[in-house]
Amino acid sequence: MVTVLPLDAPRRAAELQGAAFVERAPFDAEIGMAVAASDQELRAAFASLVRRAQAEAEVPASIDPDATAWAVLAFMQGMASQLTYDPVAEEAVRDQCRLIVDALLHGSQAGEHDEPASP
């Protein structure tokens, strides 16, 4: 997740290139459909990771894979955009991504629900 965020020059260039398409997307139906299809591919990939983790009992069955994938993609897109004009140290970004993923997948910001509440 962190590895694709614009935290150095090459990834910043890639993010700005992608953002140029997103900027046109609301005004050009073909670009809009292409970007929406790319989003959908990413959401499907994330959702399939969630389903695999559920099959392996790493993630509770109560988690909604599609809603989680949507949340992760929206969060990453917002974070990537912010980082292009408001840089943040990689470690802080990493902590922030961990917090989001923990909250979404394990129902906890700090992992406090990872272990059963009553042994």
Added chain:
Amino acid sequence: MVTVLPLDAPRRAAELQGAAFVERAPFDAEIGMAVAASDQELRAAFASLVRRAQAEAEVPASIDPDATAWAVLAFMQGMASQLTYDPVAEEAVRDQCRLIVDALLHGSQAGEHDEPASP
């Protein structure tokens, strides 16, 4: 949260206007600083809502207000951007926002941790 998302024509126009500044932000230091300052104001406002909810014992003290505010803003920015080229029914957006806020504030996607696990 849902009320500011681009779910109709006036809010779409407002979002596209804001997006035009964000598009320039990586390339223009003054615009970048202005957008970053506006983000920071929003994060501070969200964090203060979290702190108030913690003071009123509506939200666990273990939640990090600043990290939660950052997560909410990034999520909303990504969601707002997606909605400009990939519209989604308001009810689905509302459910999705509820899921994110529940996961971040209560450590649960479906509210299953709202009540103590062992009475």
